[in-house]
Amino acid sequence: MEVGGLKLRPIRTRPPAASSEASVDAGELNGGLAQQPLNPNQRADADGSDACTIPEPVTPAGRAFLDPSFNAHILVILGSKVPINVDALKSGLRETIIKHKRFSSIIRKSDKGELIWVPTSVNLDEHIITAGGDTSSATFVEDYVAQLAQAPPLNASRPLFEFHVLRAKLGDAVENTVLRVHHALGDGTSLMSLLLSCTRKAADPNLLPTLPTQVYRSETKSSTWKAFGLLVWRFLLILWYTFLDVCSFIATSLWLEDSQTPLKGSLGVEKLPRRLAYWTVSMDDIRIVKRAIHGTVNDVVFGMVAAGLSRYLQQKYNENLGSGDVATKKLLGSKRMVKNQQKFKERLAHLRVRACILVNTRPSPGLQELEKMMKGGSQARWGNEMGYVILPVPLAAVENPLEYVFKSKSILDKKKQSLGAPLSYKGATMLMNIIGSEMPTRLTLNCGAHTTLAFSNVSGPLEEVEFFGHRITHIIPTVVGQPQALCVHVQSYMGKATIVVTSAKDVIPDPERLCEHIVCALHEMKESLPYEEKLEK
Template sequence: MEIKTRRDTSETTVRKDGEEEDEEEQPLSPAARVFHSPEFNCYVISVIGVKKKIEPDVIIEGLKQSLIRHPRFSSKLVSNGNKKRQTQSWVRTNVVVNDHVIVPDIQTQNIENGNANADVFLESYVSNLTTVSLDISKPLWQLHLLDLKTSDAENVAVLKFHHSLGDGMSLMALVLACMRKTSNPDELPSLPNQNRSSSRSSRLMTGSRGDSRFLWLVMVIWSAIILVLNTVCDALEFIATTMFLKDTETPIKGDFRLSKSKRMCLVHRTVSLDDIKLIKTAMKMTVNDVVLGVSQAGLSQYLERRYGERKKKVGEDKESKKNSTDMPKAIRLRSALLVNLRPNTGIQDLADMMAKGSKCRWGNWIGYIVFPFSIGLRDDPLEHLQRAKRIIDRKKNSLEAALTFVAGQFILKTFGVEVAAKIINRALSNTTMSFSNLIGPIEEISFYGHPITYMAPSVYGHPHALTMHFQSYMNQMTISLTVDPTVISDPHRLLDDWEKSLQSIKAAVQERGSRSLD
């Protein structure tokens, strides 16, 4: 299939008039410098499906009024000095918006719109984007507008950012700040309220005043002890992971030494958020707990099949198994869970930054939690939820995420970017995968007048063969997988296993509920 790229060469620019001198040039943060190192040339990609044919001129005009008013999206990367003492800075520049908006002329004679062929074409197009670096002589972002009807969207937009512009959570919040409610084009998207249940200490206050104070003091001391112990254990595990503690060599674990400049494959699947919420309510969990538990079940099913296929290739006798599984009994499979450490910066703050030039915190403020998945087939699928919840509850009572962030900053300042990148790369490469989950709008929103059907963000460039990202939107959840196709050649089967695991767990929850009513 042939693609011809069309660009509007009109000189539409945004000037720097009125900017203060100290905003004209800003040094790269240590984290941004790491993302430009050879070990971490990371990018964020977000595939956005819309309900109508895309009007490029409308979107370009919208970008002029919003996204490029953000300092990072109107600055280019400038390097000074030699290799030993090189400095890098963001320098404000005139932005030719049309140079960043790409409208490919897709030759559709071999694509039957609306069926699987268009979906395959989209996956191939996005995969090709992972092999091309952005031009550092311009601000490091692109928007691709595809006049392509897929099975779940009328047209598709693909946003590509360099990760040095900010962490993925901030970048997606910025994208949302460029959008408006379909029902009211003047209103920003609304995110669900995250009501946290009252703590045990607050519930203790319902007793007598003297007893409650004593119990409150005991609880505070005990919680502090547990917090310290958990943090120490997690710190030791992180140090061991950096030095020698490696995950099991499973069929989904890639070799980072062989993964440089590889083409990555990005696929997505949308499921019902109501199903996840049903499980959440019945099991008294959070959405994130359910997503982790279902992911654990789905990975177990997928690995069971992959190990079974591997045994068939080497000709092992099936009868010798005697009902045992094809997987090893003990598998160490850990994920790096991304945690946002930024002081709360809302969509309104980012919208004000673009509209009024106001300031809010920006940059890469992310820590990591090393989350061990309990891999194995279970007679009761609800065990996956319970095991995942126990682990994440313990991780919540730890300063692991903040510790990894502080440790990274210390290593950067003490030993420099090159050493820090190698250490972080080694730590991540000794785990198996990355995992993140973002909360999205609860109502339909529009991208410069184009109603959105789904958003599927993800990231690539780090040393993992598998990244799982979850994005909620209205009453649905979109699962995005970024995989190294030389390691995971069938990502759609992994999505199938995830969806089947969700339905299996939902059925078990409903069965438990019906039994309790008998």
């Protein structure tokens, strides 16, 4: 693979060593899960003995992620201020993540044909891969991650995670670590929380990091009848918005597809090579806009994405319009071209472009609870319990960039009053338990393939943290294997927000341009505010 003059060596996935265990068969199940039926009342202990226990079944969403056509992996880049000490990394992992049941188990098929998690021994040497290369290349890490996105699935004969130590710079980081984990192990929120529970404050290594907390506004007191009327009205709104979301989810899963744009991928886009770009902005700028519109950080972030997508599509259209030969330009004339541009701006608002969001439907355990989980003293639930939320992206060609935020706020406020996400999870689980995983997995894939992009916004620590003695400069997450050509993640850390854009390079060859449009939109939103709003604390 040749990227910008840099020749990357193929990603090594470390083929499994020969083993005499009868539990691993040469056949394949679910695209690489090679297992032999296992008695559900037995487990393989690290010392090879069997103990009486009941193996935990793979969640319905986990079974869908294990399907060969939905081979989803989560990638997280952790930048380090100092060279990475592999021995310290191994020692830390042994005391934390390896003790977590998902990271010390493999997936097998029981004698009833069910996929279950079975504890196993973990050899960290098989899970930590050190990669060097042309460190003079400024894009080595991004290119490596893009190549990692196309690597073969993780080896199913051992726990489904890897740590890649990259001896190359990225931003302020001297070296970087890339965590590659199969989505079957858990949803993005749980996995990110688990990763953060392994970190400590850089200022005090004995304390867990501080995460942002949601501030809820207290409602003004009202008379009994007025309060009762508001309660009934809210109940009716919940019913209505839930009904709309369920109808939208069913229609999208079956036939309703987004408009064909330069952002939309086609069938098989999840198998195409990927590119990654990122940009960091100040959380203070986002909060200034948030206070001005009396909204939330999510409102501003989604408005930034909507503005960036709108401007990217306009720029693509203008490039295509101006790419004709001289004769064509003379034939159309400048007035005709201006008229066509105006028509496109009017049509932009009518394009169906939607974002697909996976929402955690159960309360996420806190960092302290996750720390206990790795020590074996927690009963917190774990796994993929996610519902789908389909967000229409408010595309438009407007003069005031704040219009994108106001429209995004209106859309998100309605979604907050809907039970569509938990119902989509419950419905898919029930369907999977009745008829098996094939059809629900296909419907889930359709839901992603019929939308334009995947989107998420995850909160990170407020202060600098260290990961097993390595001070972290940046946290850059993304997901690969989804049936969309575009994936946008926003990750906050240490007072900054990192916009991460991952795209199929045959569809969107310039994710850095899209990333720049999103960031520029935020700056223009801030500049459009009155001077007093900018100074308000």
